[in-house]
Amino acid sequence: MKGRRVLVTGGFGFLGSRLVPALLEAGAEVRAVSRRPREAPGVEVAVADLTRPDDCERAVRGIEDVFHLAAFGWGLGENQKQAAQLLTQNVLLNTHLLEAARKAGVERYLYTSSSSVYPGSAELLDESLPWDAPPHGSESTFGWAKRLGEIQARAYRDQYGMKIAVVRPSNPYGPGDDFDPSRAHVIPSLIAKVAARTSPLVVWGTGQAVRSFVYADDVVLGMRLAMERAADADPINLASPETTRIADLVRTILEAEGCADLPVRFDPTKPEGHPRKVPSTAKAEAKIGFRAATPLREGLARTVRWYREHVLRS
Numbered sequence: 001m002k003g004r005r006v007l008v009t010g011g012f013g014f015l016g017s018r019l020v021p022a023l024l025e026a027g028a029e030v031r032a033v034s035r036r037p038r039e040a041p042g043v044e045v046a047v048a049d050l051t052r053p054d055d056c057e058r059a060v061r062g063i064e065d066v067f068h069l070a071a072f073g074w075g076l077g078e079n080q081k082q083a084a085q086l087l088t089q090n091v092l093l094n095t096h097l098l099e100a101a102r103k104a105g106v107e108r109y110l111y112t113s114s115s116s117v118y119p120g121s122a123e124l125l126d127e128s129l130p131w132d133a134p135p136h137g138s139e140s141t142f143g144w145a146k147r148l149g150e151i152q153a154r155a156y157r158d159q160y161g162m163k164i165a166v167v168r169p170s171n172p173y174g175p176g177d178d179f180d181p182s183r184a185h186v187i188p189s190l191i192a193k194v195a196a197r198t199s200p201l202v203v204w205g206t207g208q209a210v211r212s213f214v215y216a217d218d219v220v221l222g223m224r225l226a227m228e229r230a231a232d233a234d235p236i237n238l239a240s241p242e243t244t245r246i247a248d249l250v251r252t253i254l255e256a257e258g259c260a261d262l263p264v265r266f267d268p269t270k271p272e273g274h275p276r277k278v279p280s281t282a283k284a285e286a287k288i289g290f291r292a293a294t295p296l297r298e299g300l301a302r303t304v305r306w307y308r309e310h311v312l313r314s
Contacts, residue, residue: 001224002027007060009033009050009097010069011043014177015112015169018220019067033059033070050093056100065108066101067223068094073142083141090145098152101162108163110227111153113235115170115279116143125279127168127235138273153233163231167223170239170279174216174299175306186246187213187300190253191307200263201254205272207247212278214240215294225288239279240292246272252297256304 011032048055120136135143
């Protein structure tokens with residue numbers, strides 16, 4: 001990446017805020033998109049609304065590589081409440097940015113999809129499965145938006161010969177995540193509730209759903225490897241081979257917070273999403289040499305420490 005002119009959309013978001021420093025360290029010239037003006041040492045900030053074609057064209061001007069991480073999305077409950085906005089905004093920003101990149105002659109492009117594209121009936125999520133059935137009902141709208149983005153990537157590869165990598169991160173987590181209760185995903189939501197010593201700790205669902213969570217720094221490495229080694233619009237899961245039940249995840253967070261005796265109540269009347277969401281890691285290992293390196297217990301401990309130091313003390 002040394003000397004490459006790189007655009008990162010979502011560059012100030014959860015994953016982007018890790019990718020940008022990694023690119024700078026590698027010697028890239030980085031431009032990051034923000035919806036509002038902000039300071040970022042060593043980074044050119046492009047203020048843009050990526051649902052607007054003109055803003056997308058300005059953002060990609062003079063750029064060689066695009067890492068497209070920006071997306072509209074919140075936690076499970078909020079995504080269901082705002083399904084129409086979720087679909088429309090994601091389709092607009094994906095469509096306008098990809099077309100702007102084509103017109104600007106961008107050399108390489110990474111599209112960040114999601115494990116939400118997978119059908120609700122599948123257990124081991126192999127990359128070929130999304131077209132066998134609809135996404136799980138709890139994340140259907142976001143899943144369809146991300147599926148459409150993948151179709152667009154293949155179409156632009158086929159018609160225009162664009163070099164496009166497609167990655168599907170699976171439940172990334174880590175320091176700097178969004179802990180706002182109205183938007184937070186399961187790990188930051190649980191960490192915030194436990195830190196507040198909410199008693200009893202109410203957890204949506206039965207606790208039996210199985211997930212694979214991947215540490216954010218590992219995801220960033222996978223994105224860079226995919227851009228370098230697999231810009232062929234062939235989707236790759238970025239996931240950890242380690243799996244856990246939500247009930248076990250709760251216990252691990254309680255231990256990391258030092259309050260293992262806090263009462264827990266599971267609420268089966270609330271949605272818990274896909275019953276077993278375990279992406280295959282075989283393709284990522286074989287094609288780009290990626291294997292998530294951070295054990296869940298270690299990653300959770302780091303995330304809890306960060307939350308205490310940067311949120312509770314702020």
